[in-house]
Amino acid sequence: MRTRVLLGAVAAGLLVLGCGGDSTGPPPPQPVPGELAVTVSGGGAFAGIFLTVTGSGITAPAASGGASLYYDMSGGTLSATVVGSTLSGEVLRFSVPDVGDASDYVVAVQQVAGTSNQPLSPGGFSATVSVAP
Amino acid sequence: MRFEMRVRSRWLRRGALVAAGLFAAHAAPTGESAAGPAAALAQQSSVSGHLTSVWEDPLPEQGTPRLRHFLSRHTGEMVPLQVTDSQLRAVGGAEGAVGQYVEVKGSWRGPRRTPGASADRELEVSSIRYSAAPTGAFAEPQGAPIYGSQPWVTVLCRFSDYPTAEPHALSWYQDLLGGNEPELDHYWREVSFDQVNVAGSVAHGWYDLPHEKAYYVNDSTRVSNLSLLKEDCAAVADADIYFPDYVGINFQFNESLAGYSWGGGSTLNIDGVSRFYRVTWMSDWADQFVYGHEMGHGFGLPHSSGPYGAVYDSDWDVMSGARNFNDPTYGWIGPHTISYHKEDLGWIPADRVYDATLGTSATITLHRLGDMSAPGDYMMARIPREDGTYYTVEARRIVGYDTYLPAEAVVLHHVTNRAFVVDPDNDGDPNDDGAQWIPGETFVDAANGVTVTVESQVAEGFLVTIALMEPGHIEFDPTSLAFATEQGTDPAPQTFALQNTGTGDMDWTAIDDAAWLELDQTSGTVVSGESVDITATVATDGLAEGTYNAIVTVSGNADNSPQILSVSLEVTAAPVLTLVAEPIDLEVVVGVDPPPHEVLIRNDGGAELTWSASSDAAWMTFSRGSGTLAPGASEVDSVVISVDGLDLGDYSGTLTFTGNATNSPLTLAASISVVESPSIALDGTLEFEAWEGDSPPEGVILTVGNDGGGTLAWTASADQPWVDLSFSEGSLAPGGASTIRVTVDGSGLAAGTHTATISVSGNADDSPQTKPVQFVANARPVMAAADVADHLMGVRDVLTAEEVDYLDEIGNGNGAFDVGDFRAWLQFTGMLGSIRQGSGEEVAP
Numbered sequence: 011m012r013t014r015v016l017l018g019a020v021a022a023g024l025l026v027l028g029c030g031g032d033s034t035g036p037p038p039p040q041p042v043p044g045e046l047a048v049t050v051s052g053g054g055a056f057a058g059i060f061l062t063v064t065g066s067g068i069t070a071p072a073a074s075g076g077a078s079l080y081y082d083m084s085g086g087t088l089s090a091t092v093v094g095s096t097l098s099g100e101v102l103r104f105s106v107p108d109v110g111d112a113s114d115y116v117v118a119v120q121q122v123a124g125t126s127n128q129p130l131s132p133g134g135f136s137a138t139v140s141v142a143p
Numbered sequence: 144m145r146f147e148m149r150v151r152s153r154w155l156r157r158g159a160l161v162a163a164g165l166f167a168a169h170a171a172p173t174g175e176s177a178a179g180p181a182a183a184l185a186q187q188s189s190v191s192g193h194l195t196s197v198w199e200d201p202l203p204e205q206g207t208p209r210l211r212h213f214l215s216r217h218t219g220e221m222v223p224l225q226v227t228d229s230q231l232r233a234v235g236g237a238e239g240a241v242g243q244y245v246e247v248k249g250s251w252r253g254p255r256r257t258p259g260a261s262a263d264r265e266l267e268v269s270s271i272r273y274s275a276a277p278t279g280a281f282a283e284p285q286g287a288p289i290y291g292s293q294p295w296v297t298v299l300c301r302f303s304d305y306p307t308a309e310p311h312a313l314s315w316y317q318d319l320l321g322g323n324e325p326e327l328d329h330y331w332r333e334v335s336f337d338q339v340n341v342a343g344s345v346a347h348g349w350y351d352l353p354h355e356k357a358y359y360v361n362d363s364t365r366v367s368n369l370s371l372l373k374e375d376c377a378a379v380a381d382a383d384i385y386f387p388d389y390v391g392i393n394f395q396f397n398e399s400l401a402g403y404s405w406g407g408g409s410t411l412n413i414d415g416v417s418r419f420y421r422v423t424w425m426s427d428w429a430d431q432f433v434y435g436h437e438m439g440h441g442f443g444l445p446h447s448s449g450p451y452g453a454v455y456d457s458d459w460d461v462m463s464g465a466r467n468f469n470d471p472t473y474g475w476i477g478p479h480t481i482s483y484h485k486e487d488l489g490w491i492p493a494d495r496v497y498d499a500t501l502g503t504s505a506t507i508t509l510h511r512l513g514d515m516s517a518p519g520d521y522m523m524a525r526i527p528r529e530d531g532t533y534y535t536v537e538a539r540r541i542v543g544y545d546t547y548l549p550a551e552a553v554v555l556h557h558v559t560n561r562a563f564v565v566d567p568d569n570d571g572d573p574n575d576d577g578a579q580w581i582p583g584e585t586f587v588d589a590a591n592g593v594t595v596t597v598e599s600q601v602a603e604g605f606l607v608t609i610a611l612m613e614p615g616h617i618e619f620d621p622t623s624l625a626f627a628t629e630q631g632t633d634p635a636p637q638t639f640a641l642q643n644t645g646t647g648d649m650d651w652t653a654i655d656d657a658a659w660l661e662l663d664q665t666s667g668t669v670v671s672g673e674s675v676d677i678t679a680t681v682a683t684d685g686l687a688e689g690t691y692n693a694i695v696t697v698s699g700n701a702d703n704s705p706q707i708l709s710v711s712l713e714v715t716a717a718p719v720l721t722l723v724a725e726p727i728d729l730e731v732v733v734g735v736d737p738p739p740h741e742v743l744i745r746n747d748g749g750a751e752l753t754w755s756a757s758s759d760a761a762w763m764t765f766s767r768g769s770g771t772l773a774p775g776a777s778e779v780d781s782v783v784i785s786v787d788g789l790d791l792g793d794y795s796g797t798l799t800f801t802g803n804a805t806n807s808p809l810t811l812a813a814s815i816s817v818v819e820s821p822s823i824a825l826d827g828t829l830e831f832e833a834w835e836g837d838s839p840p841e842g843v844i845l846t847v848g849n850d851g852g853g854t855l856a857w858t859a860s861a862d863q864p865w866v867d868l869s870f871s872e873g874s875l876a877p878g879g880a881s882t883i884r885v886t887v888d889g890s891g892l893a894a895g896t897h898t899a900t901i902s903v904s905g906n907a908d909d910s911p912q913t914k915p916v917q918f919v920a921n922a923r924p925v926m927a928a929a930d931v932a933d934h935l936m937g938v939r940d941v942l943t944a945e946e947v948d949y950l951d952e953i954g955n956g957n958g959a960f961d962v963g964d965f966r967a968w969l970q971f972t973g974m975l976g977s978i979r980q981g982s983g984e985e986v987a988p
Contacts, residue, residue: 058966060936078975080932089936091633093966093975123963127955129972 045142047074048102048117053134058123061137063088063104065115066107070141071104098124103142115139177679182592183352190266191246191274192216193419194224195233196966197407198440200433201454202649210445213369214247214266215410215419219392221370222749225252225267246274274285288489288785289442290338293331295320295391295421295769296384299348300376302356306618308397310427315472316346316395325431325476325544327438333543334461334479336515338558340436344389349397349960350379356398365401369409369424372396377413386414390442391421393434399426405435430474435461444484447562449573457550457564458574459539460484468545478545480515481554482523483562497524497609501592502609502647509553511540524609528591529702532559536595538604552579553597553605555586589704590614615649617697617706618642622974626681630748631719631806634681639708641697642674646769649699653677657693659686660710681712683784688749716749718774720804727798727813730854732820740784742811744770744800745777753803756780760796762789763813782813789817817851820908823879829901829916831887834953835894835923842869842886846915847903849875855905859883863899865892885919894922924949928974934964 011112050133053120072124073079078092079102092101122130192214199211199465212231214222224247238808247273297316303310314828320341322328328341343777349968352359352375360367360377376394386392392411394872405424409524410417423439427435439462447463448949449456461477462484468476484490495515497507510520524536535556539548555565565586568577570963580586585596592612599606620640628634641648652666663678679695691712698705723743731737746752755769766781782798795814801807827845849855859868869884886900897918904911924946931950933939942950947960953971969975 058962061963074703078969080928080936082933082936084733084938089938091962092963093962093969121962123955123966124741126962127967129955129957129959129961129963142548 015130016095041105042110043105044109045103046109046115046139047100047142048104048137048139049100050097050119050135050137052136053122053130055125055127056122056130056135057095057121058091058093058121058127059097059101059135060089060091060121061102061117061119063090063102063115063117063139065106065111065139068115071102074100074103077101084110093123100107109141112139112141115137145834147605158860165792172444180909187247187248187250188266189246189925190216190447191244192212192222193244193410195221195410197405197409197422197436198446199403199405200436200440200781202402206342210243211405211660214245215408221373221409222247223265223370225249225265226271227268230268230271233641242407244274245271245521248273250704255682257811266621272844285489287443288753289335291340291432292343293339293341293391293421293442294343294345294389295393295438296344296383296386296389297348297393297395298350298376298380299346299395299397300350300352300372300379301348301397302352302359304355305398306351308427308437310397310429313346313348315368316348319431319434319473320344320346325470325473327434328432330431330435330477330544331438333513334485335488336485339442339489347380348395348397350376350719352376352379356721360398362399362401363580365403367400367403367405367424369405372400372424373411373819375410377411379414384796386411386420387418389417389420390911391423391438393423393425393438393606395425395429397427399428399453400424402426404429404437406437408441408443409870414461416597431470432461432466432475432477432781435477439480441487443693444480444488447481447483447556448564449566449571449578450557450563451566451571451573454575459554459564459578462560467549471576476544476547477719479539479543479550481562482512483534483535483556483558485512486523491522495520495522497521499524499526499593499609499611501611501613504612506598506606506608507535508606509538509604511542511545512537513543513545514603517603519965520604524595524607526593526595526611528557528588528593532557534558534565534588534593535562536607538607540604545590545591549574550579550583551600553595553607554578555580555595562623587700589698589700590702592700592702594700612700613647613671614645614700614702614704615643615646615647615651615669617649617651617701617703618644618658619697619698619706619708620674623708624679624710626710627715628681628683628713628717629717629805630686630750631717631804633683634712636680637680637760638676638678640676641669643671643701644667645701649701651697651701653695655679655693655695655710657691659683659691659712660695661697679710683712685716685747686712686714690714702924703751704857716774718746718750718752718804718809719748719774719801720752720754720802720809721747722800722809723777727782727784727785727811727815728814729814730818731784732853732908733786733789733791733817735820735906735908737784737815739766739781741781742957744772744779746772746774748804749774753808754800755802756798758782758796758798760794760813762786762815763792764799765798783963784815786815786817791817791819795819818854819877820854821849821855821875821906822851822909823857823903823905823912824848824850824856824880825901825903827885827914827916829885829914831889831917832917832919833923834887835892835920836890836947837920838888838890839886839918842884846880847873847875847883847885848880849877849907851907851909852877853906855879856906857903857905857907857910859901859903861885861899861901861916863916865889865897865918866899866901868901887916889918889969892918892920894920896920926968928969931965931968935960935962 064087071081073092077092079092081090116138119132119135119137126132195213195215197211212224249266249268250265252267261443320327331339359372373418404426410419421585444462446454447460457463458465460481462480462835465478466475470476508520526534526975540551547856555560564573564578566578580597582597587594592614594610596608624637626634649668650668661680669675691709695708696705752772757764764783793816797860798811800809831839833839865888867886873881899916901914902911930941950964954967
């Protein structure tokens with residue numbers, strides 16, 4: 011998953027480069043501040059997750075669905091641990107300067123725990139970043 | 144022989160029923176003649192004709208059935224008779240007289256029948272005698288046996304003051320006569336085993352009678368003029384019906400006939416023919432059951448019932464009150480009639496009737512009474528009695544019109560002048576368990592030597608064993624027993640002879656009603672003329688002074704069964720010595736005296752007891768050794784055992800208690816084994832460790848051993864409540880060992896080291912022995928959630944190795960600190976969910 015998100019970021023960079031060489035084209039889009047959401051799927055029921063999000067300008071992280079969030083944003087990476095009764099789908103939101111750069115944010119699942127606190131394989135889960143609805 | 148006579152009697156009655164059709168034509172046109180001077184004898188008349196009877200059946204709970212007697216005359220007139228049973232005996236009795244041609248003399252009672260009169264006058268009989276039947280008699284109806292086509296006509300008549308009332312339409316009555324279940328042609332075919340049918344029966348009406356109901360029926364006296372009802376109803380329908388085409392006539396009226404319906408027979412002179420018909424008179428409420436019942440009377444059947452004086456209380460017979468099922472179209476539906484009736488009408492052939500004979504016992508299969516299609520099996524059994532009556536035995540199963548019987552069972556009837564259900568429990572209900580004979584049950588009429596045992600239920604009936612034996616006769620010699628004794632002493636046994644002075648062998652049983660009395664035999668067989676000696680033994684234990692009475696009840700197949708032998712017991716007061724003590728059988732450690740052994744001495748007699756005790760062993764003495772006890776009193780003495788000077792080994796002795804009691808002396812045996820002292824050996828390390836507030840999951844074994852000689856009796860206990868022992872006492876042979884599982888409950892203990900002591904005590908010279916218990920309750924690490932989260936996410940290594948281990952231990956225990964451990968710790972500390980919803984806790988510094 012991390013690989014797919016990184017490829018998306020490279021493609022977006024090439025497109026900006028092309029437009030910059032055409033002065034007669036439309037003006038570049040203006041940044042749109044807003045929230046991005048991290049959604050987790052696959053792997054069955056879980057109740058705790060530790061993940062990292064890499065990208066610029068992350069602020070105001072918050073857990074979704076009433077879960078509890080512990081986080082750290084030092085070093086330009088958001089390290090977040092979300093725990094709750096049960097978790098599914100969207101687990102985390104955070105604010106960014108431009109939601110148009112959503113594809114620039116890379117999320118990685120580090121650890122997952124089941125509802126009985128048993129460890130679950132992170133490889134069984136995937137996480138994506140998208141503009142929060 | 145008795146039974147054969149009975150059969151003849153019944154066949155005489157059949158002949159009488161046949162004769163009922165032979166009506167005389169010679170009677171005077173008025174049917175009566177003056178018999179004396181005008182003043183005194185003006186009301187004396189002489190009338191001749193055939194005696195007939197009609198069963199009068201009321202609605203349930205609304206009247207008493209009666210068998211009414213009439214003189215049927217050739218004109219069709221029915222003359223009601225006031226006649227007594229004793230008068231009828233002059234012409235064969237109430238049963239045998241029916242159908243006889245007789246001359247009756249008597250006085251008229253009530254007004255002569257005239258238009259407007261509701262009831263006919265009755266002839267109060269003063270004498271009755273046989274008379275010669277005239278010649279030229281008309282065709283007779285078929286008497287028993289009754290086979291083949293029996294067409295009936297149902298004539299529907301309305302009273303003139305009820306011109307529109309019709310309890311049912313004509314089609315209902317026509318259909319009721321039909322061949323579909325439960326219609327009457329279908330019904331009589333099944334009941335008669337297809338030997339009788341009423342095919343060709345028709346219904347006509349409704350016709351209007353010329354008079355109001357009161358002309359025929361007096362509701363206040365509950366008397367109906369059956370003759371008028373019959374004649375007028377037949378007359379108004381005559382244009383449509385040729386009556387001689389039918390054997391029976393159901394006169395159906397559209398109002399209640401004073402609460403009754405009737406069934407029987409009567410003459411009718413119509414369509415140019417004077418003859419005898421089977422006749423019923425039906426009230427408006429008549430349904431399928433009533434039709435079946437009254438037509439049964441028309442066929443000559445009487446009632447059957449339970450033995451309780453009621454008539455309609457048997458659910459086993461349509462000829463009683465068996466309204467067992469209510470059909471939505473035809474109302475109450477009747478069951479089959481009983482075997483006595485079926486055989487009486489000739490529907491059960493002789494080779495399907497088992498007639499028990501004296502001195503025989505046979506096991507037979509009784510086929511269910513509702514069906515005779517399968518050949519071979521008996522349909523009924525008859526068992527004669529000494530008094531000339533007899534029992535019938537029949538199998539009833541839940542099939543066909545018997546579907547709604549009280550149960551599947553063998554049913555017995557006692558047949559006298561009619562049949563009564565045999566119901567020995569005498570509870571007033573002839574339909575319940577007491578009248579239902581099922582496998583394993585036996586009916587016994589000892590006086591008549593009759594036993595009927597239901598062996599099993601088979602596919603189409605029941606297997607029964609029927610025995611008819613000459614009864615025995617019970618006599619005792621002596622006729623009573625009298626015992627006398629003092630308290631505490633049993634009297635000598637006594638013997639009495641049970642004699643069979645009857646003509647048959649006798650199976651007998653004997654029971655007594657006293658706990659103090661016992662018989663050496665309680666059952667057996669005594670052949671005729673022989674006897675058996677029975678010995679009675681009396682046990683007076685616990686009996687106070689006084690007189691006691693008991694009875695021995697001997698039952699069997701005897702004509703005087705049961706008989707009672709009285710037994711008396713006179714107990715006079717005397718002291719009775721009673722000892723209550725545990726056995727003295729001890730293992731004693733050398734040099735160590737055991738505790739004193741208590742013996743309770745009690746006086747169970749009625750006089751003062753003086754007692755003394757002695758020992759034949761020097762090592763065993765009494766603390767008191769003698770005493771005096773009032774009646775009922777008791778006291779305790781102690782047996783003191785001293786092993787001082789005794790070497791290892793076994794010793795025995797006897798304690799003897801004497802006194803003025805008749806049961807003195809009494810002894811107690813004592814034995815001891817002098818053994819070396821046991822020694823308590825404990826093994827095990829009782830150390831526990833857990834987090835504060837937790838309990839160690841596993842217990843630790845403490846072994847208790849006996850390293851000495853002799854049996855070790857031990858007990859164990861702990862001095863702290865948080866220590867628990869799986870068991871705490873036992874005994875160990877030399878060299879033996881037991882294990883105790885020791886657990887601790889540290890949930891209420893603070894962090895720190897806690898200690899306790901387990902003590903094991905016993906009859907060992909090194910008792911007690913102790914074992915220390917240690918429980919270390921480790922304090923739980925105190926951590927900030929931010930630090931734990933930081934450590935988890937690798938932001939900062941702020942936790943010690945012990946803290947990380949702790950987190951994993953209360954978490955998933957997989958040997959590594961992970962998000963599952965973090966969540967578990969949050970749960971344990973109550974912090975899970977404490978973060979405000981939607982926000983987060985920044986754990987970075």
